[in-house]
Amino acid sequence: MTAFQQHFQALDTWLKAHTRLWQFDTFAQLDNPWRDHYPALAEYLTSQVEQPIEEAFYDEVGRICPELQLSINERNYENSRLSEKRTLTIDLPSYLSTAIKGRKWAQIQAFVAHTPHANNYLEWCAGKGHLGKLLAFEDHHPVHSLEWQKSLCEAGEQEAKRLKIPQTFTHADVLKGEGQEVLANAHCAVALHACGDLHRELIKQAVAAHTASLCISPCCYHLTQDEYYLPLSQTAQQSALTLRQADLKLAVKEVATAGAREQRLKQLELTYRLGFDAWQRTARQQDDYLPVPSIQKNRLNQGFQTFCQWAAEQKGLTDLTSKTAFENFEAIGQSRYQQIQKLEAISQLFRPALEHWLVLDRAMYLEEHGYHVEIGKFCEKSLTPRNWMIRATRT
Numbered sequence: 212m213t214a215f216q217q218h219f220q221a222l223d224t225w226l227k228a229h230t231r232l233w234q235f236d237t238f239a240q241l242d243n244p245w246r247d248h249y250p251a252l253a254e255y256l257t258s259q260v261e262q263p264i265e266e267a268f269y270d271e272v273g274r275i276c277p278e279l280q281l282s283i284n285e286r287n288y289e290n291s292r293l294s295e296k297r298t299l300t301i302d303l304p305s306y307l308s309t310a311i312k313g314r315k316w317a318q319i320q321a322f323v324a325h326t327p328h329a330n331n332y333l334e335w336c337a338g339k340g341h342l343g344k345l346l347a348f349e350d351h352h353p354v355h356s357l358e359w360q361k362s363l364c365e366a367g368e369q370e371a372k373r374l375k376i377p378q379t380f381t382h383a384d385v386l387k388g389e390g391q392e393v394l395a396n397a398h399c400a401v402a403l404h405a406c407g408d409l410h411r412e413l414i415k416q417a418v419a420a421h422t423a424s425l426c427i428s429p430c431c432y433h434l435t436q437d438e439y440y441l442p443l444s445q446t447a448q449q450s451a452l453t454l455r456q457a458d459l460k461l462a463v464k465e466v467a468t469a470g471a472r473e474q475r476l477k478q479l480e481l482t483y484r485l486g487f488d489a490w491q492r493t494a495r496q497q498d499d500y501l502p503v504p505s506i507q508k509n510r511l512n513q514g515f516q517t518f519c520q521w522a523a524e525q526k527g528l529t530d531l532t533s534k535t536a537f538e539n540f541e542a543i544g545q546s547r548y549q550q551i552q553k554l555e556a557i558s559q560l561f562r563p564a565l566e567h568w569l570v571l572d573r574a575m576y577l578e579e580h581g582y583h584v585e586i587g588k589f590c591e592k593s594l595t596p597r598n599w600m601i602r603a604t605r606t
């Protein structure tokens with residue numbers, strides 16, 4: 212067994228053993244869906260008044276359920292850095308990064324620092340090709356950037372001309388195989404934050420094209436056409452886990468980083484939705500979740516009752532509003548909101564492991580096809596939470 216396979220098996224067994232804690236539909240049930248299987252943990256959650264995000268909360272969770280401790284090892288992986296492959300020009304000229312936000316530019320620099328030197332590069336799903344631009348500037352070797360949005364290709368081309376760097380663009384849909392020809396001639400393929408199927412496709416097409424080296428930072432694993440996750444590697448294909456798109460979303464779901472106003476609105480909306488859900492279950496005398504369409508955020512300021520009236524109209528339930536009043540259900544919405552925060556705090560324990568599992572699947576697939584593969588973080592989490600890099604060289 213390779214080191215990747217061993218690590219994968221450990222994660223897989225652990226994730227499978229605790230699917231109840233992370234693989235459930237948040238809105239489906241009124242009560243804690245795993246109460247009967249983890250009674251002590253459920254009791255502890257009930258006893259917590261505040262939203263649980265503190266270190267002390269997780270310490271106590273680990274004491275109640277020692278088998279959840281693996282997540283602590285996974286937390287150490289948050290810092291497992293890949294070695295750098297080059298030193299960038301000190302004091303890069305500011306004209307190179309005009310109109311690129313500071314954090315994005317820092318991510319790009321970190322990515323390039325971890326990219327091996329090559330005769331030429333292919334930039335997959337390039338956007339305006341900022342990553343390729345820095346590679347071309349640093350190496351003076353050709354960079355061919357592929358991108359599906361024509362306007363981004365044009366903007367990138369203009370920028371390359373302005374900077375007199377050897378970067379060209381092709382307007383292509385990589386999901387339709389339109390990148391294959393460029394890939395066939397590429398020495399090193401790079402992809403920064405290529406979503407779901409886009410980076411999967413790169414991995415599969417690069418294996419078929421025998422591309423010499425690959426540097427990929429995957430993201431948005433849930434952006435895929437498949438209803439259920441299709442593992443790439445033979446090892447992951449043996450896994451007993453069945454991952455839905457909602458589960459793949461957990462792999463990239465971070466604790467809220469939105470601004471205070473945005474967070475307050477999100478909390479208000481969720482509370483109203485949960486309150487309305489409790490109302491409709493009582494009014495319809497049917498214990499099922501009923502999805503309600505999205506609402507303009509400024510309408511939330513009109514209060515819970517107005518929200519419920521609107522939602523009842525959307526769902527054709529206005530006949531029931533005179534029989535069951537809305538007023539008591541706002542408090543139920545608030546307490547369900549608190550409960551969901553606590554359940555999500557537990558499912559968050561599995562997030563790093565799930566993402567690592569997905570990264571390992573990609574790494575093992577490349578290994579199975581004759582690549583030497585390294586995985587690790589290419590930058591601090593503060594620059595981007597999607598900071599895994601898969602670096603592979605054909606042996």
Ligand SMILES: C[S@@+](CC[C@H](N)C(=O)[O-])C[C@H]1O[C@@H](n2cnc3c(N)ncnc32)[C@H](O)[C@@H]1O
Binds near residue numbers: 335337339358403
């Ligand atoms: C998340 S962005 C990443 C852009 C760039 N690599 C970066 O990090 O700034 C994904 C890019 O993929 C492009 N894209 C989406 N679908 C594509 C397809 N089928 N073929 C090629 N590019 C695609 C999008 O237009 C977008 O620019």
